[in-house]
Amino acid sequence: MRTHNLTRSLIAGLALAVSTAAFAAQPTPFTATYKVSRQGEAMGEATITLKSLGNGEYEYSNQIHGTSGLAAMLGANSSDITRFRWNNNAPETETYTSKVVALKTRQRTMQVDWHSNQVRVEDNKGADSYTAAPGLVDRNTMSYALGLALHDGSQSVTLPVGVKQRVEQQQYKVQGKETINVPAGSFQAERVTRADSDKHFDAWYVPKQYPMPVKMAQSDGGNLTLELVRFSSP
Template sequence: MRTQNLTRSLLAGFALVVSTVAFAAQPTPFTAVYQVSRQGEAMGQATITLKSVGNGEYEYSNQIKGTSGLAAMLGLNSNDITRFRWNNNAPETETYTSKVSAFKTKQRTMQVNWSSKEVRVDEGKGPTTYAAAPGMVDRNTLPYALGLALHGGSQSVTLPVGVKQRVEQQQFKVQGSEAVKVPAGSFQAERVTRTDSDKHFDAWYAKPYPLPVKMAQSEGGDIELQLVRFSSP
């Protein structure tokens, strides 16, 4: 039972780990690598990429591979892919797919029809539909949109995030400046927390990158990401 609970926690954590982005007037391709840990112990590595797919659309992927501990033993891997359009200098989700695998596989698909303004979410047990909201992102691209807003000087940010059954208006606030050391280097970073939920979420954004160099959350079992390297053509 303990192993099953831990496995569910790891699966949830991998599904909820979210990616980071670099800011530009238009998105530019990049690759970022993160160290992933759970409760202070090394768990795996996340590779995040952004690329243009043409016609003003972009693909944003987050691939995580379990390389240590129980995550490695279970062959735990996840692959989150979002296709978004660039609207009003911000991402707007068109499709989102999530696949998390260990000894079993969990999948979620989200499709947004901006003509009918309808969101369709399916986890294999029948679809759920609800109304889309302008500027809506998904949990994969959430830190992207948050980073853009912070780069623009915002200290408090509310983002419409499409989840399983509705759009959540998630709220975030800059709490102050802190020194942060990660594999990519040492930074003086702004710590941002989510303020509309009792679930712990912190992200540290630092110059020269308007993106989280570190992220931590309680949901999924105290998952933490630390930036290892970032490259852009």
């Protein structure tokens, strides 16, 4: 039972996406590293990178590796890669691929055809198609889009997030400020929660410094927490 619960916990946490960019008309490449833990026990490390592909397109990559405890024993890891276009000073997903390995392999791909405004999603259980929405992001780039909105002063943000069968209009609200201590330092951060779901989700942003969470946690599937360790940008 403990093995099953820890495996579910790591898989759930692999979907947590963190992100960053410069506060400019175009994003700036970066590398950010996060510690992944469950109920205070270290489980792994996440490396987030953003790079330019040219012509207003970018690649956002989130690689998580199990480095401690059962996660290391199982060789658990994930790879989430999004290719997005920069449109109206915000990201719009073009393709998204996800692969999670922990006992078994789970895969998902998303392709957005902006000419026909159609989204196609495929995973181990089959394929679905639905109509895209302007400003569509995926679960990998959601935190990035949220951070940009917070930097612009928004206290309540609605994001069109493409999931398996539809676009979810996910709603997030700033609940106040808290002092957060993470490996990267101590921050006076804005705590953001999801307002349209009963699934526990908390992210702490310092929007005038980073459009990325310095800490993010969710109870869905295992009480996983990501904490910023270091950040670098050319």
